[in-house]
Amino acid sequence: MTQDTFINGIWSVGKGSKFDSISPSDGTVVGSYHAADAKQVEDAIASARKAFDKWSLTAQTEREAVLVKYAAALEERKQAIADAISLDMGKPKWEAITEAGAMVAKIAGSITAQSDRAGSWTKETDFGAISLTHRPFGVMAVFGPFNFPGHLPNGHIVPALLAGNTIVFKPSELAPSVANLMVEAFEEAGLPHGCVNVVHGGRDTGQALLNGDINGLLFTGSHHTGTAFHRHFAGRPDVMLALEMGGNNPLIVHKTDDVAGAAEVIFQSAFITTGQRCTCARRLILPTGQQGDDILAAVIEKIDAVKIGPWDGEDVYLGPLVSAKAVAQALAFQNERVALGGKLITPLRDMVENTGIVRPGIIDMTDADTPPDEELFGPFLQVYRESNLDKAIAIANDTRFGLSAGVVTSDDDVWEYTQARLRVGILNRNRPTTGASGAMPFGGPGLSGNARPSAYYAADYCAWPQARQIG
Structure with missing residues (x-):
């Protein structure tokens, strides 16, 4: 015993x-x-x-x-x-x-x-x-x-x-x-x-x-x-x-020269630890147009290529959610946003019955009804398309939380402008929202x-x- x-x-x-x-x-x-x-x-x-x-x-x-x-x-x-x-x-x-x-x-x-x-x-x-x-x-x-x-x-x-x-x-x-x-x-x-x-x-x-x-x-x-x-x-x-x-963390992409680099930051921000980090990006604000489309396509390629499975599987990068119950909660979260008018880009789905093993999902919420301001502890990313920087910042700040955020940009002026206006405790440029230093404070305002x-x-x-x- x-x-x-x-x-x-x-x-x-x-x-x-x-x-x-x-x-x-x-x-x-x-x-x-x-x-x-x-x-x-x-x-x-x-x-x-x-x-x-x-x-x-x-x-x-x-x-x-x-x-x-x-x-x-x-x-x-x-x-x-x-x-x-x-x-x-x-x-x-x-x-x-x-x-x-x-x-x-x-x-x-x-x-x-x-x-x-x-x-x-x-x-x-x-x-x-x-x-x-x-x-x-x-x-x-x-x-x-x-x-x-x-x-x-x-x-x-x-x-x-x-x-x-x-x-x-x-x-x-x-x-x-x-x-x-x-x-x-x-x-x-x-x-x-x-x-x-x-x-x-x-x-x-x-x-x-x-x-x-x-x-x-x-x-x-x-x-x-x-x-x-x-x-x-x-x-x-x-x-x-x-x-x-925790947090309902935003990631803004605006004026970047590196599509592949942006996709890598997005993937790591949203899906590392199978989305079970309080600093994971939950909302992605991408520009409208071809570059935003290309970045999304590159993220989906990464989802398709990543090794998902049990903790001891060979070369597994993303393990399971903590429980089968957590999978059910994630699927319910996804279904709720579909009901609000969200358009599934690639669905989160249960891969192995009665386990926590799931495939990450992405949904476009640009034209949907406003969803509840809640954090899903799982690999599910909500996308908003917006090219106007002020409007992108407004979307990012439209939350009761304030733990982490990221800005992907090649433009120093964009970084200076956004970092002065985003209400978060941890703010990263051109690196995942999940990157935190033990030599710095960890926390944020609001419900975080x-x-x-x-x-x-x-x-x-x-x-x-x-x-x-x-x-």
Whole structure:
């Protein structure tokens, strides 16, 4: 039986309902778990609370040393981590090992960010000494997503630990197994017991964690869930909320000299990770006329040529969606837009029954009724044809979200004009919308978050500043 609850350094069996991790590559069960019940969640929070008393007072250099050892332990487990990610959520081999590598790299970047954005200093002034330091919040609940089940929660957990917080981590029930490997690495690194606790489960486990005595919630996921969390903590400014909630991301192509290059940027923006990145392009604004037609044709050629299949298939570039349910949701999303008058250019379709394996789709929405402003987490691109740049920008900004956007252009003036007018947190030129740097903030306005960007800026929401004056 799986030991699936980790509290104060001890593994035990969850006392809640049983659930399975289903491989979207072939529909087989790859792991069985028991959710933590409300009492176990309460115990995990109490364990983190007790550990906080000592960990928060541990010297910064000592905390860093533990996290450096954690990086080494992750490095030793890279292949096992990659295999766990692939089995749970279908990420192809090449991409899963890339995610495992990103988990290792996160530690050095987070140490630098902690010093840069949340460090300490002292200055002498005419009125005495002044100093600034940063203090941890306490017990942080971390909710992990399925699409990057190792890298994204790791991106919350590592900065939080560096700042002196302690953690209760609830992995996604769709991709749970990498969390146990992370715990192994923390144990090998010598992280004191209670500093990281793991409770597996779904909605009930998550609700128990929300209702618990926590000081912060660090979340990556859909805006539906994130806004529900925001409502839950209404009137609770004492709880730090860091919410990263996706986007309905636009990509504008205007005055480019490179049709093939534009098609490559579009393909990678819309379809990498089978469209399961919050920064994937969901809406493409192409010029009318022959060049726009040529670019679309080139993108379709790429769809036809790409290797799609199970995570362990030979040379597979696009793996499955996370579940057969996700396929049904994607098909319903496509059908809704057809009903609104959208014209299918190439349909998204189910390739292997009872799996998540799909062929990417494209639909022209130029003359259709306005669709709901929602994000589909899948490989489906909505196209708008518009040659007027101001109108293209208006289409791009016509969303409640604001995470990422891209501009494909050979004209520097077009870039200068658009970058000053697009309302997004991550903006790229002539490269995929999914390209994000760990040395930069990650987040955006609107329903994409609550002004708590992660990545390099995660240090900001993991500690509060304390200003000191000494007479």
